[in-house]
Amino acid sequence: DAGVTQSPTHLIKTRGQHVTLRCSPISGHKSVSWYQQVLGQGPQFIFQYYEKEERGRGNFPDRFSARQFPNYSSELNVNALLLGDSALYLCASSYTPGTGSYNEQFFGPGTRLTVL
């Protein structure tokens, strides 16, 4: 079975540009979460989506947005890129969002974004 897949694997952008990152969850998983991992730090929660709706949002500016499609895949969009947005962007999927109980998340390999 395929795990969580993300595309592209690497991306180079310049300041002010826009970027779209993509994630396909494990088959049967309906919830997708996005994380930002700056080099040398732990992942930081950005968004969680379930059944195409945003269920949770971390402390990130409005330049960050996401959506989930009917097939449960997801896109993360970042506008007006800053140098500080350079990071590994991780997608994780789970069967449910874990409301009231823990539901294991499976992480993809991430997309390495470099902003010049």
Place this chain on the structure above:
Amino acid sequence: GESVGLHLPTLSVQEGDNSIINCAYSNSASDYFIWYKQESGKGPQFIIDIRSNMDKRQGQRVTVLLNKTVKHLSLQIAATQPGDSAVYFCAEILSGGYQKVTFGIGTKLQVIP
């Protein structure tokens, strides 16, 4: 691949010895705690979890201890192997309307053959 362990605390252990990795968490209301292993160029991989109403849980070669009094979590790896070399993160989970996962700083484990 790039090193996710840049600037992280590092624990060096001889192959075959036991490893203990420690973590302090912040939210006393967290429901679950998880240890993840992250190898260079990969996403975090689940190792073991523990519910907040437990103080110890054992897996294959790994044991997690939870001390809620001092908000401390530890991961013990028995008979450490070269394949255990990675960055280890603890994470606390607060379940509510969604599953909020907060990762700790991370510790880089280096296994010396």
